[in-house]
Amino acid sequence: MKLKYLLFGMALVSLTSFSNDNLDTKYIKATKKTAAIFQTSDGEKLIAKSDCVGCHKLDKKLIGPSYLDIAKKYPSNEKNIAYLSGKIIKGGSGVWGTIPMSAHASLKKNDANSMAKYILSLKK
Template sequence: MKRTLLILGVTSVFVASLSAFKPEPKTEPAVNISTAILPKIATVQMSGGELLIAKSDCIGCHHKINKLIGPSYTDVAKKYPKNDKSIAYLAGKIIKGGSGVWGKIPMTPHPKVSQSDAKLMAKYILSLKK
């Protein structure tokens, strides 16, 4: 019995002493970097339509320059004039999908894309006309 109390007492003192132990935080040495060494970072600005396209599943079938499953955005821009009628037409194609214009493979509809977002996407695509 005395042995058990002695072991419990020593254990409790040991545990209490560990709770008071706080390791010192590790700090890394400070490094001074001259601004002349830092590379120039280009700021990339995207139009609203380009940003919407980048966030969507469009990249699975379309590319800015190269034909994938569907036409490239630059090919679409070459085919349609940049006017309100073409923007409305392409926005409708984005939302409703379609087939036959660029081949037999249909474009999947995107009914969750709003009309205003689809128009922004179409304006961006038509802005790629060279």
């Protein structure tokens, strides 16, 4: 019985030691310099609220390509923003594989443009 409690305690301690929370930066008072770091764009907010996260991740391929892979493939210009916002609204297939992207017909053109601009801004 004591061995079970010992193993449970060791497992609990080891699991909590792998936490990614950085407590030093979590409670920094926002200044003009740090406020710019934590601002999110309209496109990022729209993506977070939509069903995009079910198929796309920032840096890993899920069902569809990662946002970073999209940003690497398309230069950030008005032509590509219009193309990608059209793909977001109409859907499509064949560019990144055989699995089609579903259409988002209820999405406004301005919102799709904001999303595309955000994705293309991720290029490093």
